[in-house]
Amino acid sequence: MTTEARVEIDRARLKALIASERHRFVAAHPRSQAAFERARGSMLGGVPMNWMDRWAGGFPVVLDHAEGASLTDLDGHTYVDFCLGDTGAMAGHSPQPTVRAVVDRMRHGITAMLPTEDAIWVAEELQTRFGLARWQFTLSATDANRFAIRLAREITHRPKVLVFNYCYHGTVDETFVVLDGEKLKPRAHNVGPPVDPSITTRVVEWNDVDALERELGWGDVACVLAEPALTNIGIVLPLPGYHEALRDVTRRAGTLLVIDETHTMSAGPKGYTGAHGLRPDMLTVGKALAGGIPIGAFGMTDEVKRLVVRARIDDTGGIGGTLAGNALSMAAARATLEHVLTEDAYAHMIPLAGRFGAGVEEVISERRLPWHVVVLGARAEYAFCAQPPRDGGAAHAAIDHELDTYTHLNALNSGVLLTPFHNMALMSPRTTDMDVDRHTEVFRDGVERLLEAG
Numbered sequence: 001m002t003t004e005a006r007v008e009i010d011r012a013r014l015k016a017l018i019a020s021e022r023h024r025f026v027a028a029h030p031r032s033q034a035a036f037e038r039a040r041g042s043m044l045g046g047v048p049m050n051w052m053d054r055w056a057g058g059f060p061v062v063l064d065h066a067e068g069a070s071l072t073d074l075d076g077h078t079y080v081d082f083c084l085g086d087t088g089a090m091a092g093h094s095p096q097p098t099v100r101a102v103v104d105r106m107r108h109g110i111t112a113m114l115p116t117e118d119a120i121w122v123a124e125e126l127q128t129r130f131g132l133a134r135w136q137f138t139l140s141a142t143d144a145n146r147f148a149i150r151l152a153r154e155i156t157h158r159p160k161v162l163v164f165n166y167c168y169h170g171t172v173d174e175t176f177v178v179l180d181g182e183k184l185k186p187r188a189h190n191v192g193p194p195v196d197p198s199i200t201t202r203v204v205e206w207n208d209v210d211a212l213e214r215e216l217g218w219g220d221v222a223c224v225l226a227e228p229a230l231t232n233i234g235i236v237l238p239l240p241g242y243h244e245a246l247r248d249v250t251r252r253a254g255t256l257l258v259i260d261e262t263h264t265m266s267a268g269p270k271g272y273t274g275a276h277g278l279r280p281d282m283l284t285v286g287k288a289l290a291g292g293i294p295i296g297a298f299g300m301t302d303e304v305k306r307l308v309v310r311a312r313i314d315d316t317g318g319i320g321g322t323l324a325g326n327a328l329s330m331a332a333a334r335a336t337l338e339h340v341l342t343e344d345a346y347a348h349m350i351p352l353a354g355r356f357g358a359g360v361e362e363v364i365s366e367r368r369l370p371w372h373v374v375v376l377g378a379r380a381e382y383a384f385c386a387q388p389p390r391d392g393g394a395a396h397a398a399i400d401h402e403l404d405t406y407t408h409l410n411a412l413n414s415g416v417l418l419t420p421f422h423n424m425a426l427m428s429p430r431t432t433d434m435d436v437d438r439h440t441e442v443f444r445d446g447v448e449r450l451l452e453a454g
Helices: 011-028 030-039 096-107 117-130 141-156 209-216 242-253 271-276 302-310 327-339 343-366 392-397 401-412 433-451
Strands: 063-067 070-073 078-081 134-138 160-164 177-180 183-186 201-204 221-226 256-260 282-286 296-300 372-376 379-383 424-426
Touching: 011 030, 011 401, 011 433, 078 433, 096 327, 117 134, 117 271, 117 282, 117 296, 117 327, 134 141, 134 302, 141 221, 141 256, 141 282, 141 296, 141 302, 160 209, 177 201, 177 392, 183 201, 201 209, 209 221, 209 242, 221 242, 242 256, 271 282, 296 302, 343 372, 343 379, 343 424, 343 433, 401 433
Parallel strands: 160 201, 160 221, 221 256, 256 282
Antiparallel strands: 063 070, 070 078, 134 296, 177 183, 282 296, 372 379, 379 424
């Protein structure tokens, strides 16, 4: 990135552009707006889940249909989809092998509280991909994380979990706690936590080995729950040597290391764990595994399995659920892993993310903007600060809500869909060079309009 003087953003112009883009959005989406208003009469906030109303236009576009790397809304607008269900559709929308397997399974029983041969195949495939010996299935990555924490507490006889500042591991209560100076506090807008999370959790900054050693030194942490790179506060990569230190410190402290691969499956068919030779005690994953059908999974080493067996765990409700490991999810996961999220697919997806990042970086450099872009396998994300933050606290402090809003509105109004909570773009096996170049064109146009003289 150039070291020349950086361009400053005219905030008055930015506000005016946001207002103009929002007006364009509302005018172009009458059917989505009408559906949203109707939904407010039956759904809390007018959406099936409250995060669905966090789109920059003031209401969400309402889905009509999606296929491959694009989707079409009720108003007939088709979008290049880089959101991909915030990773749930990383395999692309309705991949044909998954669709065929799901249709066939639905004809022969969807759920029966019984195992299937597909479940065996999927567990064996996860063994091969991630290197962990034993697997269990859930309906979400959240549940996989929750159950991994419960097992860790049971076999270590320790009460706490350690997470990283501004991490995200689904709706796990213990993870919604952040650093406030040297103190801990519940993360803003965490709804109805059952207890003060500082009672259950220790928090350190990502990439801070000294803080990790200090907090694990108390001897009360059952497990460290970590993404291989932070991905929900922008992409914050590990510094060189950090994962080796994390593994060493947790082992010396007698603390289990749980790696959450739910978003970092973008790193390759074996996730970040396989791509970088990580050696966790447990691993959790979800979202993309079944091509959009709900699923989660958690795996463990032989040593952890032996401890679980020795503990004679006969759970009465804290681990599992009636629909976990259902026949439909297992059939979808087998088809997706066997035929869609393959080595060849990643060989296509990962270079596309590099192309996406290069296009964004070219615009940033040309216009001397104090912004940056980070690529993680098939995932790319840009943020409005000059250097990539090294931890979650710095990434949170760098958020620019006005620029986020403008970027998303400009993209939406130009037929490009990004993840609504940040500027994340994900590639699927069906994404093309033309899709990526379309985003670069839209991004460039938005920057030019932002920077042109009043």
